[in-house]
Amino acid sequence: MTIAKLTLELSIPHAHSLKDRRQVVRSLKDKLRHSFNVGVAELDDASLWNRATLGIVAISASRDYLTGQMHEVDDALHRLAANLGAEVLDSWVELLP
Numbered sequence: 001m002t003i004a005k006l007t008l009e010l011s012i013p014h015a016h017s018l019k020d021r022r023q024v025v026r027s028l029k030d031k032l033r034h035s036f037n038v039g040v041a042e043l044d045d046a047s048l049w050n051r052a053t054l055g056i057v058a059i060s061a062s063r064d065y066l067t068g069q070m071h072e073v074d075d076a077l078h079r080l081a082a083n084l085g086a087e088v089l090d091s092w093v094e095l096l097p
Contacts, residue, residue, distance in 0.1 A: 003096040004066035006056040006073055007043070009089040010081060015049045024084045025052050031080055032056060036073050063095060 010028075015021040029040040036058075044053040056073055060066045070093045081088050 001059060001061055002063045002066055004058050004060075004070050005094045005096065006070050006091060007094075008054045008056065008074075008077055008091045010052045010054065010086050011089050012050050012052065012084075012086045014085045018046060018049055021046065021049045021052060024086050025054070027084055028054065028077070028080055028086075032073065032076070035076065036069065038069075038073060066095060067093075 010024075012021055012024050015024065025042055029042075032038055032040050039057045041055050041057075042052065043055045044051070046052075056070075058066055058069055058073075060069075074091055074093070077091065078088050
């Protein structure tokens with residue numbers, strides 16, 4: 001059994017309040033959960049309104065499947081973030097045995 005974890009750092013330049021930030025983060029989380037059946041959690045403390053860190057996780061018996069799925073999720077994140085007026089600053093994948 002392999003666990004894949006994708007960590008994403010997001011910039012939300014138009015967010016001028018916690019409500020603006022929360023709207024973008026919630027939308028991203030909901031769309032990812034629905035489209036890819038992955039676990040999504042916010043990893044930071046929301047102290048900055050224009051930044052967010054998300055963690056996305058999936059479990060499978062196939063390491064190759066997880067690698068492909070995480071690349072698809074990463075591509076989708078870039079598209080979704082751009083549609084919501086946000087920008088992906090950095091993202092990285094870890095595969096745990």
